[in-house]
Amino acid sequence: QQQVKQSPQSLIVQKGGISIINCAYENTAFDYFPWYQQFPGKGPALLIAIRPDVSEKKEGRFTISFNKSAKQFSLHIMDSQPGDSATYFCAAKGNFGNEKLTFGTGTRLTIIP
Amino acid sequence: ETGVTQTPRHLVMGMTNKKSLKCEQHLGHNAMYWYKQSAKKPLELMFVYNFKEQTENNSVPSRFSPECPNSSHLFLHLHTLQPEDSALYLCASSQAGSNSYEQYFGPGTRLTVT
Numbered sequence: 001q002q003q004v005k006q007s008p009q010s011l012i013v014q015k016g017g018i019s020i021i022n023c024a025y026e027n028t029a030f031d032y033f034p035w036y037q038q039f040p041g042k043g044p045a046l047l048i049a050i051r052p053d054v055s056e057k058k059e060g061r062f063t064i065s066f067n068k069s070a071k072q073f074s075l076h077i078m079d080s081q082p083g084d085s086a087t088y089f090c091a092a093k094g095n096f097g098n099e100k101l102t103f104g105t106g107t108r109l110t111i112i113p
Numbered sequence: 114e115t116g117v118t119q120t121p122r123h124l125v126m127g128m129t130n131k132k133s134l135k136c137e138q139h140l141g142h143n144a145m146y147w148y149k150q151s152a153k154k155p156l157e158l159m160f161v162y163n164f165k166e167q168t169e170n171n172s173v174p175s176r177f178s179p180e181c182p183n184s185s186h187l188f189l190h191l192h193t194l195q196p197e198d199s200a201l202y203l204c205a206s207s208q209a210g211s212n213s214y215e216q217y218f219g220p221g222t223r224l225t226v227t
Contacts, residue, residue, distance in 0.1 A: 009153070032214050034214070034215070036218075042220050043117070043203050043205070043218025043219050043221055044156070044203075045218065046215045046217075049214075049215075089155075089156065093214050098161070098168065098169070099144065100161065100169065101158070101214070102155070103155040104155055105153060105154060105155050106155075
């Protein structure tokens, strides 16, 4: 099963709050889990990524939490700012001999003052 | 120009037209991708090229025809499209085999089929 399921579809968070976006996968052959951020009129850009040998990765206000046994991973945005308003996609890459990414459906995040 | 560029940014075409989308990457990468982005759907991978050779075709209808003349340029030739083909078409590139799996995306071409 190659799908990556992402939730919620949309999220509204107050400035300064924590934004949390969740993803789940079925295929245990996935070995790389990136998050991409997309602003209107732009293509997606890599935000942060994790491999399954660690349970958490933090870069500034952005943290990925990874639960290998549950086959779930999530993006946490601390101290959310209006400039974080964008669409976020989780993705996964399998160890299939290629570098193909399977993307989630995206979460539109809006940070309100 | 830096990164990945795509032209045109917007395209309106009739179902009987023939048009082409162009992508150019200035990153020295060896792999290029075409994706289709529709509302509320995952990004759909259409084609992958590694070192100018097509390595993946995700059951894309023949009305979409890719061309990769060199590692820096990628085209998507369009003919006799359907209204459901209206979407944002994204090009991406990466350095295959580098152990960095980051894909760099262009801004996309917003295609409307009338």
